[in-house]
């Protein structure tokens with residue numbers, strides 16, 4: 001077997017070998033042994049996590065192939081220079097590892113992972129990039145949730161004037177989507193409709209444009225929870241397994257988001273100061289820091 005493949009997992013095996021799981025372009029997920037890989041330089045960086053190489057493998061008596069040769073195409077080393085990005089790449093690789101079947105062709109998933117690894121080489125991971133990977137992965141695996149209408153009564157979620165209670169939906173994993181206000185059981189957990197809107201936008205946006213997405217934090221966190229439920233639903237064997245890097249990744253992204261907000265706020269203040277200074281330089285009267293309004297009617301004692 002010869003194929004292009006990305007390393008999803010790589011670990012020492014016996015004394016001198018490595019056990020590697022690959023996501024191949026045409027043959028799906030394949031695990032194999034690279035004999036003598038630990039002490040020899042024969043495989044170079046081709047067996048490192050995320051590396052994409054052209055592999056030549058041989059079938060054996062067992063499920064595992066023997067990795068005979070590998071020619072590196074891209075080591076994606078740049079990803080490792082950013083904590084957020086390396087965590088995101090680790091999470092993406094782990095999702096592909098857990099959610100694809102051995103030897104079940106998944107070319108769409110391979111291409112998706114390859115595109116996102118390329119993206120993470122030049123962009124720091126953000127919440128939006130991670131959410132867009134999750135929804136696109138669900139789609140490529142054939143598990144895309146229904147997002148634009150109620151899976152109970154088929155009422156459209158968008159397009160008509162919504163009453164306040166209609167702006168909340170509830171998730172139903174069994175039916176693969178969301179229920180409107182009327183169809184939701186009373187005890188169900190409500191989720192803002194805005195979260196669905198952001199998932200749809202993440203799904204529709206081309207991969208190369210995902211770094212430009214900028215979603216409000218709260219609905220996006222709701223979207224993250226919903227997507228996590230869908231990803232887990234399709235892989236019941238996971239139990240309480242926590243996807244590699246996921247918790248850490250969410251923490252990094254939250255910190256990065258908070259730092260970006262702080263930067264934006266201080267820029268707004270700096271811009272306001274520059275504007276005030278330039279007005280001052282142009283001879284305009286300086287704005288008084290505490291505008292004197294005189295005693296307001298609210299300051300007076302109430303009339304007897």
Ligand SMILES: [Zn+2]
Pocket residue numbers: 150151152153154155179180181182183184
């Ligand atoms: Zn409904």
